[in-house]
Amino acid sequence: MKRTVIALATAALALGLAPATQAQSSVDHRQEGTVWMPRLTEITRHEVLPGNQVRVHYWTGDPACYGAHAVLVETPWAVHVRVITGPRLGGADVCTMIALEKSQVLQLSAPLGDRPLHV
Structure with a gap:
């Protein structure tokens, strides 16, 4: 079923049809x-x-269908953050094509201080 959803989304984009989007306010999420x-x-x-x-x-995307997690790497000289997203294993069979702004709060082991934050 997920392959069907992906195939339909790909076909819609190939035909120039933009997915329906709805901006929602950012809410902190965990993995x-x-x-x-x-x-x-x-x-x-x-x-x-x-x-x-x-x-x-x-x-x-829709949290029923898409998962996300942040990866944090700290050194004494810099902090690096990456966000990984993708279709959820065991997610819903039918997914809405909605865009959601999300956020995650990450705990550093030490204050950021003068270290650059690379995102």
């Missing part, structure tokens, strides 16, 4: 399910928060 066909997703913005935390914002 959302295991994904197959993972891909790097653009981080659209980030915020440095108190308490050694960083919030990253990104766009993804």
Whole structure:
């Protein structure tokens, strides 16, 4: 069934039909399910928060169908963050083509300080 959804979405894009999108306000999320066909997703913005935390914002699909998780790598010289998204294993059989802005709060082991944040 998931292959059918992907095939239909691909066909719609090939015909020049834009998927219906609905912008929703950003809400903090934790990791959302295991994904197959993972891909790097653009981080659209980030915020440095108190308490050694960083919030990253990104766009993804319906959480019933798409999963996301952030990968954080810290060194004494820099902090690197990547967001991985993809179709969820065991996700819904029928998915809406909706775009959702989501965010995740990541806990750093030390204050960001002068270290550059690479997103």
